[in-house]
Amino acid sequence: MGFVYLAGRVTNIVTVTSPDIHIEHLTDPLDPRLDDFRDLNHSDNRPDLLGGKGLVIAEGPLVIPRLVDSRFPVRCLVGFPNKLEKLLANEHLRAQLADVPVFSVDRETLAQVAGFDMHRGLLASADRVAGMSIAQAIDGARTVVILEGVGDHENIGSMFRNAAGMGVDAVLFGNGCADPLYRRVVRVSMGHVLRTPFAHFGGKSTTWQRELQQLRDAGFHIVSLTPNPQADHLADALVDANGAPYAKVALLVGAEGPGLTEHAMRATDQRARIPMASGTDSLNLATSAAIAFYERDCSLR
DSSP states (O other): OOOEEEEOSSTTEEEEEOSSOEEEEEOOTTOGGGGGGTTTTOTTTOTTSTTTTOEEEEEHHHHHHHHHTSSSOEEEEEEOHHHHHHHTTOHHHHHHTTTSOEEEOOHHHHHHHHSSOOTTOEEEEEEOOOOBOHHHHHTTOSEEEEEESOOOHHHHHHHHHHHHHTTOOEEEEOTTOOOTTSHHHHHHTTTGGGTSOEEEOOSOTTTGGGGGHHHHHTTOEEEEEOOOTTSEEHHHHTBOTTSOBOSSEEEEEEBTTTBSOHHHHHTSSEEEEOOOOTTOOOOOHHHHHHHHHHHHHHHTO
């Protein structure tokens, strides 16, 4: 697929055409068509914050196609000319982006817009959509993970990436968790947060746990992860008294440091631990969750 650059009368625009996509080259960092990506590091103006525009921002050639294939409607695509050419060589992607504004920019222009050097050279924005209900997120699921008090964006992003790789069907959020559509979460998850069903429980820090009954009513065996040496071995917690794997399992994990609240653990069916070498009392959140996901997957084989 070739691109043809046609210089127009307006000095800050170069038109690029392809069989399916019309692209304009922008050189003015103040162009309002780039506002979706403005001040991405500014805490007050970030377009991906719920208090602002509430956009979904995807970066790079691996994440952007996952955004395009997701339930979030794409608003705009921006990138360096060579990066766009490689990305849009995919005919399926071109067809999906046929009605989406696409702009090419140079590295300096994009850095001025975003507020820092965007070396990946590709950005896409999308609108948020109405959140799923718990019932919608767990429909057809047999393994889900529930987070409580997880405020670290990288941990949440890693959780989604691990969940996608280990066959976890949905991610559910209890009280005190960070925004799963924050730009860093999208990036660290490699875009899997855009594809994996997720939903939020209602309630406050001492009441949200009551909504776990929805999972129990749907047939889930709910297991909370804890470093407590008195808890059951994780592998044992994933099978019934006859050694058969539970048809549906929900794994509850808490933030690094404080872990799960007692309120949350009391609301589960079983407490489980990951056996560790002497002198080690815990693992980081993403690692612990990945081990739990793997154990669950092994139990089903």
